[in-house]
Amino acid sequence: MSDTAQSFPTRVDISLTVNGEPVDARVDVSRHLVDFLRLDLGLTGAHAGCEHGVCGACTLQVDGEIVRGCLMLAAQLDGAEVWTVEGLTETGALADLQAAFVERNALQCGFCTPGMLFAAADILAQGGQPSRVAIREHISGNYCRCTGYEAVVDAIETVAGARARGEEVSA
Amino acid sequence: MTINFGNPDRPNSYIGRTVPRPNARRLVEGRGRYVDDIVLPRMLHVAFVRSPHAHARILSVDTQEAAAVRGVRRIFTGTELAEHCTPWVAVLAHLKGLKSAPQHALAVDRVTWTGEAVVAVVADSRAAAEDGAALVEVEYDPLPVVTDIRTALDAATPLIHPDLGDNLTFRRLHEQGEVDTVFAEAHTVVEASFKTGRHTGVCLEPRSILADYNPAEGQMTVHHSTQAPHMMQSIIARHLDLPEGKVRVICGDVGGSYGIKVHVYPDEMATAAIAKAMGRPVKFIADRIESFTTDIHARDHEIDARIAIDGEGKILAIDVDDWTGIGPYSVYPRTSAIEGNQVVNLCGGPYDFAAYRARTTVVLQNKTPTCQYRAVGHPIAAAITEGLVDFAAEALGMDPVEIRRRNLIKDDAYPYTSPANMRFEGLSHHASLAKLLELMDYDGLRAEQAALREKGIYRGIGIASFIELTNPSPFMYGIGGARISAQDGCTVRMDPDGSVVAMSGVTEQGQGTEAMLAQVVAEAVGVPVGRVKVITGDTQTTPYGGGTWASRGAGIGGEAALQAGLALKESILTVAASMLQASAEGLDIVDGAVADKATGEARMPLEELGRIVYFRGDTLPKGLPRELVQTRHFITSDYPFAFTNGVQASYLEVDTETGFVKLLKHWCVEDCGRVINPQLVDEQIRGGIVQGIGGALYEECHYDEDGQLLNANMADYLVPMAAEMPDMVIGHVETPTKESVLGAKGAGEAGTAGAPAAVMNAINDALRPLGGRVTEMPFTPARILAALGTV
Ligand code: FES
Ligand code: FES
Numbered sequence: 001m002s003d004t005a006q007s008f009p010t011r012v013d014i015s016l017t018v019n020g021e022p023v024d025a026r027v028d029v030s031r032h033l034v035d036f037l038r039l040d041l042g043l044t045g046a047h048a049g050c051e052h053g054v055c056g057a058c059t060l061q062v063d064g065e066i067v068r069g070c071l072m073l074a075a076q077l078d079g080a081e082v083w084t085v086e087g088l089t090e091t092g093a094l095a096d097l098q099a100a101f102v103e104r105n106a107l108q109c110g111f112c113t114p115g116m117l118f119a120a121a122d123i124l125a126q127g128g129q130p131s132r133v134a135i136r137e138h139i140s141g142n143y144c145r146c147t148g149y150e151a152v153v154d155a156i157e158t159v160a161g162a163r164a165r166g167e168e169v170s171a
Numbered sequence: 172m173t174i175n176f177g178n179p180d181r182p183n184s185y186i187g188r189t190v191p192r193p194n195a196r197r198l199v200e201g202r203g204r205y206v207d208d209i210v211l212p213r214m215l216h217v218a219f220v221r222s223p224h225a226h227a228r229i230l231s232v233d234t235q236e237a238a239a240v241r242g243v244r245r246i247f248t249g250t251e252l253a254e255h256c257t258p259w260v261a262v263l264a265h266l267k268g269l270k271s272a273p274q275h276a277l278a279v280d281r282v283t284w285t286g287e288a289v290v291a292v293v294a295d296s297r298a299a300a301e302d303g304a305a306l307v308e309v310e311y312d313p314l315p316v317v318t319d320i321r322t323a324l325d326a327a328t329p330l331i332h333p334d335l336g337d338n339l340t341f342r343r344l345h346e347q348g349e350v351d352t353v354f355a356e357a358h359t360v361v362e363a364s365f366k367t368g369r370h371t372g373v374c375l376e377p378r379s380i381l382a383d384y385n386p387a388e389g390q391m392t393v394h395h396s397t398q399a400p401h402m403m404q405s406i407i408a409r410h411l412d413l414p415e416g417k418v419r420v421i422c423g424d425v426g427g428s429y430g431i432k433v434h435v436y437p438d439e440m441a442t443a444a445i446a447k448a449m450g451r452p453v454k455f456i457a458d459r460i461e462s463f464t465t466d467i468h469a470r471d472h473e474i475d476a477r478i479a480i481d482g483e484g485k486i487l488a489i490d491v492d493d494w495t496g497i498g499p500y501s502v503y504p505r506t507s508a509i510e511g512n513q514v515v516n517l518c519g520g521p522y523d524f525a526a527y528r529a530r531t532t533v534v535l536q537n538k539t540p541t542c543q544y545r546a547v548g549h550p551i552a553a554a555i556t557e558g559l560v561d562f563a564a565e566a567l568g569m570d571p572v573e574i575r576r577r578n579l580i581k582d583d584a585y586p587y588t589s590p591a592n593m594r595f596e597g598l599s600h601h602a603s604l605a606k607l608l609e610l611m612d613y614d615g616l617r618a619e620q621a622a623l624r625e626k627g628i629y630r631g632i633g634i635a636s637f638i639e640l641t642n643p644s645p646f647m648y649g650i651g652g653a654r655i656s657a658q659d660g661c662t663v664r665m666d667p668d669g670s671v672v673a674m675s676g677v678t679e680q681g682q683g684t685e686a687m688l689a690q691v692v693a694e695a696v697g698v699p700v701g702r703v704k705v706i707t708g709d710t711q712t713t714p715y716g717g718g719t720w721a722s723r724g725a726g727i728g729g730e731a732a733l734q735a736g737l738a739l740k741e742s743i744l745t746v747a748a749s750m751l752q753a754s755a756e757g758l759d760i761v762d763g764a765v766a767d768k769a770t771g772e773a774r775m776p777l778e779e780l781g782r783i784v785y786f787r788g789d790t791l792p793k794g795l796p797r798e799l800v801q802t803r804h805f806i807t808s809d810y811p812f813a814f815t816n817g818v819q820a821s822y823l824e825v826d827t828e829t830g831f832v833k834l835l836k837h838w839c840v841e842d843c844g845r846v847i848n849p850q851l852v853d854e855q856i857r858g859g860i861v862q863g864i865g866g867a868l869y870e871e872c873h874y875d876e877d878g879q880l881l882n883a884n885m886a887d888y889l890v891p892m893a894a895e896m897p898d899m900v901i902g903h904v905e906t907p908t909k910e911s912v913l914g915a916k917g918a919g920e921a922g923t924a925g926a927p928a929a930v931m932n933a934i935n936d937a938l939r940p941l942g943g944r945v946t947e948m949p950f951t952p953a954r955i956l957a958a959l960g961t962v
Pocket of ligand 2: 106107108109110111112113143144145146147375426427681
C-alpha cells in the first residue's frame with residue numbers, strides 16, 4: 001500500500017484510549033481493529049479466528065459495547081474507548097469470571113477464551129441469574145471447538161449466582 | 172518403586188484428583204503465546220496464490236506486476252521452490268500396496284485440488300503479500316475432474332496421476348470365518364448403506380508457522396502450531412537438506428488441533444524453505460478460506476454393510492464394504508490409508524462374534540486431501556456397527572439395550588482377540604452399559620418417550636457402544652518406515668530450591684497435558700503440585716517423543732513422567748540417607764520434605780538438600796551419587812494398542828414438520844483405565860462428543876461436480892454452537908492397563924468416536940413409528956424430511 005497522492009487518504013490519524021491509556025496513531029484506512037491492537041499495539045489477547053465476523057475470537061469492547069474486532073476499522077476509532085482482555089485483567093473487572101473459567105476448566109486451547117470472556121461479561125452485566133438457555137443463546141456468537149461449551153456455561157452460571165448473591169470477587 | 176493407588180490417603184496423592192491447569196490462568200488473561208503472537212526482527216510474511224481449479228495444467232506464471240508491489244520482497248513459483256524443498260511420497264510399508272504420487276510444496280506443473288498452493292509471494296507485511304498474490308497471473312488449462320468415490324476406479328474415469336496406473340491408492344480386505352455361508356444360513360440378515368460427510372477440524376487458531384533460518388549458524392528454528400514437534404523436526408531437516416540437529420521446532424500455545432495439526436502441509440514446508448532460501452524469518456498464518464480448502468478433511472466414506480443374527484439376536488457375522496475418497500495425494504507422513512484401515516479394524520469391535528469381512532477401498536479425487544482427524548475411523552466404524560445393531564434389534568422387535576447385552580464381549584472374557592484381529596487386554600462393556608442405564612434412567616426415559624408420542628412429540632433414545640484405540644506402539648506408523656516416535660520420554664530435575672522441572676516429549680494442545688504431567692511428577696517425587704514446572708513443545712530441550720496423537724499423552728507420556736519422577740525420588744533419597752545417616756528405604760518424600768517413612772515425620776526440606784548438593788557438595792562423601800536429574804522413556808510392548816471402551820446415549824426430539832433435531836441430553840460412560848485428572852478427562856470427553864455431534868448434524872464440505880468447495884467459510888460451514896448443544900453427563904469405569912504402573916489409557920477421542928452413532932440411533936428411534944430412517948451424515952433437516960417422505 002503506498003502513500004502516493006490519491007483523491008482519498010490511505011492513512012488517517014486517530015486519538016483514542018485503549019485500556020484506559022491515551023493512544024495516538026496514524027493507521028492505514030484498511031487496518032482492522034483487531035490487527036491494530038495486535039500488530040501496532042502488541043495487544044495479542046484478541047485473536048483473529050476467521051476475519052469475517054463469525055467466530056467471535058476477536059470480540060472486545062468499544063465504548064461499552066462488545067464488538068467484533070475484525071469487522072471494525074481502526075480508522076473508525078477516533079475518540080473511542082477500547083478495552084481488551086489485557087486491560088480488563090488489570091482493572092480486575094473480569095477477575096471472578098476468569099477465576100471461574102480456570103476453576104471449571106472452561107477453556108482448553110484458550111484461543112476462543114478472551115472473546116468468550118467478553119460475551120460472558122456482557123450477559124453478566126445485565127444482572128440477575130440468567131438461565132442456562134439464556135447463557136447458551138448469549139454466547140452463541142462465539143465458537144469454541146474444544147470444550148463443547150458446557151463448562152463455559154457452568155462457569156458463567158456460577159459467577160452470575162455469586163454476583164446475584166453479592167459475594168466477593170475471588171481472583 | 173511403585174504407588175499404592177488403592178489408598179486415597181497416601182501422601183502426595185495427586186493422581187486421580189482434579190488439580191487446576193498451570194497454563195489456564197495465562198490463557199484467561201490473554202497472555203497466551205500462539206505463533207501469530209510472535210514477532211521477530213526482519214520478519215517477512217508469505218501469502219500463497221492458490222489454484223481456482225480442481226484439476227488443471229499450469230501453462231504459465233507471470234509475476235511481474237506482483238513483484239512491483241511495494242513491500243513485496245520475493246516471489247517463488249513451484250519450479251523455483253522445488254530447488255529448496257524436495258517432494259515427498261506418503262506411503263507406509265506395512266500398508267501393503269499403498270501408493271501415492273510425489274507432492275511438492277508448491278504445485279510444479281499441475282494443480283489437483285482447488286486451494287492447492289501454486290505461487291508464494293513474500294513481503295514485509297501480510298497485506299502487501301496478499302496484494303502481490305492478487306496480481307500474480309497464472310494461466311491454466313483445465314483437466315477433467317474426479318469427484319465421485321464410487322466411479323473413481325471406472326475405466327472411463329480420468330486418472331489423477333497417470334503414473335500410478337489407476338485412481339486406487341489402497342485397498343484392504345480382511346476376512347475371518349465363513350462369512351458367506353453364515354449369511355446364507357442366518358435367521359435374519361439386515362442390510363444398510365451409510366455415508367459419513369466429509370468434514371474438517373475448524374481449529375479456531377488457523378494453521379500457523381514462523382520459520383527462522385540463521386545462515387551464520389546453519390540453524391533453523393521453527394515456531395509451529397503443531398502436535399508433533401519431533402516429527403516435524405525430522406521432516407523439515409530431510410526435505411530442506413539440513414542436519415536434524417540443526418532444526419529446532421518450538422510449539423508454544425496451540426489454538427486447537429484435533430488431529431488437524433499433526434500432518435505435513437505443503438504451504439508450511441514452503442514457508443520453512445523460503446526462510447532458508449532468504450535467510451530471514453518468514454511467517455505464514457492460514458486465513459479461514461485457506462483453512463477450509465487446505466486443512467485436511469476427513470471421513471468422506473460411503474459404506475454398504477450387513478449383519479447376520481440368529482433368532483435370539485446373537486450376532487453371527489458382519490460384512491462391511493467401505494469406500495473412501497482422500498483427495499489427490501496421500502498425506503505425509505501418516506498417509507491417508509489409515510482411516511479406511513481403521514474402519515476395517517474397528518467395525519463390530521464391542522461385540523463377541525465370529526465371522527467378519529471388511530474391505531476398504533481408498534480412492535483419489537480432486538478434492539482437498541483427507542487424513543487423520545480426531546478419532547480416526549472410529550466414528551465411522553461405530554456408526555456402521557451401532558446402526559446395524561439397532562436395525563437388527565428392530566427387525567427382531569428387541570430393545571436396543573437387550574441386543575447389546577446379548578452381544579457385548581463379556582467383562583471376564585479378556586484377554587480377547589476380535590475377528591478383526593485386534594487384541595483387547597481388558598474392557599468393561601457390560602459394567603459401562605449398566606452404569607450408563609443407571610445414569611440416564613433408561614426405563615424412565617422410555618416411559619417419558621412413550622407418553623410424549625401419544626401427544627405427537629417424537630423423541631428418540633440412541634445407544635452406542637464403542638472401542639477406542641489409544642497408547643499406540645510402533646505398530647501404528649514406525650513399522651511402516653515413518654520417523655514417528657511411539658516412545659516418549661520425560662526428564663525430571665530438582666533445582667536448588669527444591670522445585671522440580673519436568674520436560675516431556677508429549678505436547679499441550681489445550682487438553683491439559685501439562686497439568687496431567689505436573690500432578691504425576693508431583694506425586695512421584697513427593698512435592699506439592701505447584702512446585703512442578705512442566706516444559707513441553709521444544710525439540711531442543713525435551714526428550715525425544717511423539718507429541719499428541721492417538722490419545723497417548725497420559726498413557727505414554729504420563730508413564731514416562733511417573734518413572735522419571737520415581738527415579739528422581741530415589742536419587743534424592745540416596746543423598747538424604749547420607750545426610751541424615753539413615754537408610755534410604757526408611758525415608759520418603761512428603762510435601763516437599765524428606766520424611767521418615769514409618770511415621771511421616773518431616774526430617775529435612777528439599778531446599779536444604781538442594782543447597783547442600785548444589786553449593787556445598789564438598790560436605791557429602793566423595794563418590795556419593797548426587798544426580799538430581801533423571802530421564803525415563805516409556806513404550807508399550809505387550810499390546811500394539813491399549814483399547815478403551817465406552818458407551819454413549821443421546822436423547823433428542825425431532826420436529827417432524829421442519830426436520831430439526833433438538834438435542835436434549837447426552838451421556839457417556841467411558842473406561843480409559845486409571846483417571847489421572849477427572850475434570851480434564853470429563854472435559855476431553857465433552858469436547859469430543861460435541862465434535863462428534865458436529866459430524867452427525869452439521870458439518871459437511873460441499874463440493875460441486877467441478878470440485879469446487881462451496882462452503883469454505885464459517886457462515887456456510889456449520890459447526891456446533893452453544894445454543895444447540897446439550898448438557899452431557901459423564902461417568903467412568905476404570906480398568907487400568909497392566910502395561911504400565913500408571914495404568915492410564917487414552918481418553919481424548921472417545922467422545923468423538925461414539926457420539927455420531929448415538930445421535931443417529933436416537934434420530935432413527937424417534938422416526939421409527941413414522942417409518943423413516945436416516946443413515947447419511949450429517950442428518951440435516953432436509954435429509955430427515957426426505958426420510959419421512961415429506962419432501
Ligand atoms: S475473527 Fe472476528 S469474528 Fe472471527
Ligand atoms: S478452548 Fe479451544 S476453541 Fe475454545
